Amino acid sequence: MAHVSSLSRQALFLRPDPTRVVVRRFKPATEPRDLNSKEKTRANHIVDRVLGLDSETAASQLIDVLENFDGRHRNLLRTFELRCDEMEEAFDPHPVFTRIQRQLIGAYFLHEYSFEAAALFNPSIVPHPDQLGVAPDEKRFILSLRAVGEGHISSLTFRTGTVRANGAIHVDPAVRLASVPKVLAREPLPDGEAVELTFSPDEDISERLIFPVTPSQSNGIEDARFVEFRDGPHRTYYATFTAYSGSAIRSELIETTDFQTFRMAPMRGSAARNKGMALFPRKINGRYAMIGRQDNENLYLIYSDDLFAWDGGVAILRPRFPWEFVQIGNCGSPIELDEGWLLLTHGVGAVRKYSIGAVLLDKDDPSKVLARSSEPLVRPEPSEREGYVPNVVYTCGAMRHGDVLVLPYAVSDTFSAFATIRIDALLREMRD
Structure with a gap:
C-alpha cells in the first residue's frame, strides 16, 4: 500500500528473460x-x-x-x-x-x-550522458539492474529509456544479443585488484553485461548504486556495489564516463567492509561524502578525502518506526533539492517485510535530519508480495526529473517496476 498521495505506479515491468545468454x-x-x-x-x-x-x-x-x-x-x-x-x-x-x-x-x-534467468531486480537510474534530440521537458536515462542466473551469480546489466513530459516512463527494448567486456588492464592492489573493462562502441548499452572478473566478485556483483557525480565542469558516473566472493563481502566502486569503458576497484577501510554504501553526487565542504551501514542496523554519514578509503562515520539514522524496527539502510545516493538532501531508505519490519521510506538531510550538514517519513512511501502490494524473496520492495537509486521523483524498484527480488512521486507532496507528508 502506498502512503504518498501523489505516488503513481506505472504499468511497466522488467522481467527476467532466460533467452538472453x-x-x-x-x-x-x-x-x-x-x-x-x-x-x-x-x-x-x-x-x-x-x-x-x-x-x-x-x-x-x-x-x-x-x-x-x-x-x-x-x-x-x-x-x-x-x-x-x-x-x-x-x-x-x-x-x-x-x-x-x-x-x-x-x-x-x-x-x-543465461545471466538473468532467475531475476532482474534492484535497479538504479541516472541521466543518460547523451541528451541530444531529447525534448526540454523530457529526459533520457540509463537504468542499471542486478541480473541473477544459474548458481545465483549476480551480474550488472543495463537498459535505456526516457521520462516523457507527462511523467510516463518508456524503457527501450533490450537487444537480443549480449556480451561481456574485454579486460584492458589489471592492476594489483594490496587489498585485491583494479580492472579496466571496455565494450565495443557498436554494441547497444542493453547488450553490455559486466560479469564478475576478480576473485572478490566471483559469486556476484550485487546492488550497484549509480550516481552522476559532478566536480566542477567534470561529470563522472560512479557506482558502489557489493562484491561477493562466495564466503565474504565488501564494497567496491565502478567508474565510467560513457558506459562503454569501466574501471572497477575495491574500497578499503572499516566502513567498506559491509554493503549498502551510497555516494553523494558532489563533494560537501571539499570532501567526498557517503551514506553507509557498518553495523547492519543504522545509517552513518562518512567523509573522506580519498574516494577509495572510508573509515569511521557518525550514526545519523536509527530505526524509529515499526516498519523499520529490524534495520534501516539506504536506497541509493542522496538527491539534491533546494530544501536539502532527499535520501531514500529501506526499512525491515515484522516478518522481514521490506518497505521504502525517505529522509530529508540538511544541505550543508547532512548529519542533521530535517524530516523523515513516518510511514513507507512504498510497501509491497498484494500483487508484489510473491517472488524469490517474498514481501520485498527495494531500489538502488531514484532520479529527479523536474518536480517528479522517478523511482524504479524491485519486487520480491524477482522483477522490476516503476513509480513516480511528486516531490512537493512527498516533502509535505514527511515529519521531523
Whole structure:
C-alpha cells in the first residue's frame, strides 16, 4: 500500500528473460587424479578426440555448431579461437592446430550462461550522458539492474529509456544479443585488484553485461548504486556495489564516463567492509561524502578525502518506526533539492517485510535530519508480495526529473517496476 498521495505506479515491468545468454569459459579438470601417473587430463582427452577427426568431419562438426548457435552471439568463430588460445597452457604438446581445429577445440571449452534467468531486480537510474534530440521537458536515462542466473551469480546489466513530459516512463527494448567486456588492464592492489573493462562502441548499452572478473566478485556483483557525480565542469558516473566472493563481502566502486569503458576497484577501510554504501553526487565542504551501514542496523554519514578509503562515520539514522524496527539502510545516493538532501531508505519490519521510506538531510550538514517519513512511501502490494524473496520492495537509486521523483524498484527480488512521486507532496507528508 502506498502512503504518498501523489505516488503513481506505472504499468511497466522488467522481467527476467532466460533467452538472453552469453558464452562463458568452461574448464574441465586439467590435473590427473594421481599426480604421479601419466594419465592425460580431461582437457587433453577432448583435444585428442578433435584431432582424431579427419579434416572433412571436423569442418562439418564446426558448421553444425555454428548453425546450432546462429544468431545468439556476435563473432562466435573469433570467440572460439580466443578460447583455444587461453587453454593452450593446459594442453600437452601437440601438432600445430589448423584453423578449423582451433575453432572447434575452443567451442568445447565454452558454455552458454543465461545471466538473468532467475531475476532482474534492484535497479538504479541516472541521466543518460547523451541528451541530444531529447525534448526540454523530457529526459533520457540509463537504468542499471542486478541480473541473477544459474548458481545465483549476480551480474550488472543495463537498459535505456526516457521520462516523457507527462511523467510516463518508456524503457527501450533490450537487444537480443549480449556480451561481456574485454579486460584492458589489471592492476594489483594490496587489498585485491583494479580492472579496466571496455565494450565495443557498436554494441547497444542493453547488450553490455559486466560479469564478475576478480576473485572478490566471483559469486556476484550485487546492488550497484549509480550516481552522476559532478566536480566542477567534470561529470563522472560512479557506482558502489557489493562484491561477493562466495564466503565474504565488501564494497567496491565502478567508474565510467560513457558506459562503454569501466574501471572497477575495491574500497578499503572499516566502513567498506559491509554493503549498502551510497555516494553523494558532489563533494560537501571539499570532501567526498557517503551514506553507509557498518553495523547492519543504522545509517552513518562518512567523509573522506580519498574516494577509495572510508573509515569511521557518525550514526545519523536509527530505526524509529515499526516498519523499520529490524534495520534501516539506504536506497541509493542522496538527491539534491533546494530544501536539502532527499535520501531514500529501506526499512525491515515484522516478518522481514521490506518497505521504502525517505529522509530529508540538511544541505550543508547532512548529519542533521530535517524530516523523515513516518510511514513507507512504498510497501509491497498484494500483487508484489510473491517472488524469490517474498514481501520485498527495494531500489538502488531514484532520479529527479523536474518536480517528479522517478523511482524504479524491485519486487520480491524477482522483477522490476516503476513509480513516480511528486516531490512537493512527498516533502509535505514527511515529519521531523
